[in-house]
Amino acid sequence: MNKISILFVVLLVIGAFGVFIIDSTQKEPFEKVQPCDLIDIISQTNKYVTTDELARKMMSDDPTIMLIDLRTKTEFDKYSLSGAINIPLENLADKQYKEVLDQDVRTIILYSNSSDLAVKAWMLTSRLTYKNIYILKGGLNRWVETILKPKEPKETALRTEFEMYSFRKAASYYFGGGSTVGETVIKKKTSLPIKRKKKSAAGGGCD
């Protein structure tokens, strides 16, 4: 073998050693999900939980839900939903939270002030192939709007909206938002007198 071939073989062996060293020291890849699969995951529409659904679950003491507060610690200390765990978004991929988040027994609901941080966190967790993770739609802002300070629907609203309102009002009292609703002035409904048909006497059997 001439010198050039020997040099080439030596280069190949060095390259192979480099490959081996890199391969044996390389950490597990962070992103386990391929980009093409991620598009399918992102386009799922059932990743949201509405504030009403969450309220209902919390009021019935559903043991399967786990709330994750993605805001900073100071914000979390100021106000948070009861039973929530504070994991700021930037710490979400930390090893200490892997056991909490990577499971398939409980339903994890992520929330922040709006849906913004929660959607980011949700993307992150789906790239890490965590399961059973949902987003609180509208976040705490929507929570305050709909559950803590529900607005009375207009009189012309559908019956279902009134039913929802009464549920939200009850929830508002339950979660301690009742005092913030303020004096609930019970308006007397000015409704038109209902004209009822005069009941005609039941006719006899054989007239």
Next chain:
Amino acid sequence: MGPLFPQELISEEINILIGFFIGIGFGFFLEAAGFTNTRKLAGVFYGYDFVVLKVFFSAAITAAIIMFFLNHYGIMDINLTFYPQTYWIPTLIGGFIMAFGFIIGGFCPGTSICAAVTGKIDAMIFVLGAIIGIFGYAFSFDLLWKDLRNSGAMGRVNIAEWMGISDGLFILLLTIIAAVAFFAVSIIQKKVVASTNYKL
């Protein structure tokens, strides 16, 4: 073209054009390196010329190392490259047929076309035989070869995964085997050439 075409990053026309230029380069260097010489190709079986073994082995290892680095540094996703499913029984039989063709004819499919273009009559007959073989196989496929073709299916297997070792270790082992083989065959070649009077 590797991962570019299947991912629709380049159009079919560009793909064929790139293939055309790679083909020209491939043919040019096959001829320049003397691969259209039947004696040089068959030499690996007689022990007086191991250039075929050296070329194929080093090409495979170079490609493996470069692809590993491209994948590692995120330039190319190795999961997007294509390799066919393995059917070990027809592959084994095909390997034997290929080896006998190599010894008897002195060409492999690629070099036979190269040699035919340079005007070698034996290469032209070799190509004709290959074409007859291709058509013969295609027309008798349903009748004769279907079961054989689908026997020994293993799915898409990666040899390193199949052996249960990491890709890096496999590349390293293969390279060491190749390096040892290169030195061993150069010794064999020297001895054989010295004891006989083979001439290319």
